[in-house]
Amino acid sequence: MSDAPFDLLIRGGNVIDGTGAPAVRADVALRGGRIAEIGRPEGSAKHVIEAAGLMVAPGFIDVHAHDDAAVLSTPMDFKLMQGVTTDIVGNCGAGVAPVEPGSGPSIPGADIVLGPLPEPSWRTFGEYMDAVDEAHPAINVGCLVPHGAVRAHSLGLAPRAPDDRELAAMRDDVAEGMAAGALGLSTGLIYPPGIFARTEEIIALNRAVSEHGGVYVSHIRDEAGGLLEAVAEAVRIGREGGTPVQISHHKASGRSNRGKTAESIAYIEAQRAAGLDVTFDVYPYTAASTVLAVMRRAPEALDPNEVLVASCREKREYEGKTIAQIAQMLDLPPDDAMDRVLAEEPGATAIFFIMDETDVRRVLSHPLCMIGSDGLPSPTGKPHPRLYGTFARVLGTYVRQERLLTLEEAVRKMTSLPARRFRLLERGELREGWCADIVVFDPERVEDVATYQDPRRYPVGIEWVIVNGQVAAERGTQTPARAGRVVRRDRRD
Ligand SMILES: [Zn+2]
Structure with a gap:
């Protein structure tokens, strides 16, 4: 058994936190379906995504x-x-x-x-x-x-x-x-x-x-x-x-x-x-x-x-x-x-x-x-x-x-x-402690290729998609993960 402190590390990407703030170079470490750390997390991870040159954004x-x-x-x-x-x-x-x-x-x-x-x-x-x-x-x-x-x-x-x-x-x-x-x-x-x-x-x-x-x-x-x-x-x-x-x-x-x-x-x-x-x-x-x-x-x-x-x-x-x-x-x-x-x-x-x-x-x-x-x-x-x-x-x-x-x-x-x-609790931003819904994409390549005559085509440049900490799509291929759930309205005032 691995005793790695993180489940997944997204390394070297440009992190867009979702608030409109400028992208910053940082690593993002995930654990237990949540964002454990953003910055320079210490310690190993069970899986690593190399994201150099890519954008890391909230899903x-x-x-x-x-x-x-x-x-x-x-x-x-x-x-x-x-x-x-x-x-x-x-x-x-x-x-x-x-x-x-x-x-x-x-x-x-x-x-x-x-x-x-x-x-x-x-x-x-x-x-x-x-x-x-x-x-x-x-x-x-x-x-x-x-x-x-x-x-x-x-x-x-x-x-x-x-x-x-x-x-x-x-x-x-x-x-x-x-x-x-x-x-x-x-x-x-x-x-x-x-x-x-x-x-x-x-x-x-x-x-x-x-x-x-x-x-x-x-x-x-x-x-x-x-x-x-x-x-x-x-x-x-x-x-x-x-x-x-x-x-x-x-x-x-x-x-x-x-x-x-x-x-x-x-x-x-x-x-x-x-x-x-x-x-x-x-x-x-x-x-x-x-x-x-x-x-x-x-x-x-x-x-x-x-x-x-x-x-x-x-x-x-x-x-x-x-x-x-x-x-x-x-x-x-x-x-x-x-x-x-x-x-x-x-x-x-x-x-x-x-x-x-x-x-x-x-x-x-x-x-x-x-x-x-x-x-x-x-x-x-x-x-x-x-x-x-x-x-x-x-x-x-x-x-x-x-x-x-x-x-x-x-x-x-x-x-x-x-x-x-829509009052979605702890989603929509990359923040420590929040849910790990993340997309890693290539800003130079991302493009829709679906057309009116040939509409059932996946876009290019969407490299990884992570839902509640689990890799749901990898390099343009969907994984068997079924990590989604109903998100209910945040009841806090
Ligand atoms: Zn309508």
């Missing part, structure tokens, strides 16, 4: 994940291999709990959006979180209580307001999840059933979140023509419900709304000056991706050249083609071709080239902005490359090539900023 936190089912049923390679050590699921109001046993997914195509769904062994949200722990995921998982699932549990997909009894039941479900350690409440106000909720309903539920110190996270009601009103609604829900607010995947959608993020961010800054804690996140691409049926119903017309079918299980030959190409294939007008895709597969997902690079850069470079992939872990088709590439793309494209951000600032957006926002 990345994906604040906007849809891996609610994938964390139970997949190795989570698509996140781990980009350096993500903590995934925050339950976003956009979509999720897999609370649920009645045997009721199946409440929303068509949920398995495309959330990953392959095993038969639920849980009922409440707290039981779902326990099931995630028992599945021993490869990365850590933080959970938001999804408003859509809570609403469906009480009202199904009914397009009306809840009565007093239904609202009380929804409040109980939210409170149960929060008491079990959920990080907050999410809404998806363009998707059924969230789209049926009035502002007052969400304020009432958000008060239960406030009692537990959680955050309100929203895919807001409109990211196009009504962007500013939708941000104002989220702000009102936070103010009257008593919580901080996180605006998800902040964007201005559609050609006629280009530049609007200048106004939305100015508004957010003014709200902060007035005392409300509002932050946001972004994925570093000009294309969005979601369920085709939802965008089809939106008031803005879709350009058939700017809509790419991602997943259509019943008609695989549509995947990777634009609506314009499918229209040509079928010899139909574009609108009819879109309807044909939806007739084949009501839950089909697509990619929409609807953003302007200037808006993406403005949002991404803002100090209040975190990084969230919004990846949809569909087991089939050609998912948006953000599922595999988001974090490497920020580091390769926006730090090294375009110099939009410093490396330290980009890492801060991926680590300490989200850890503080």
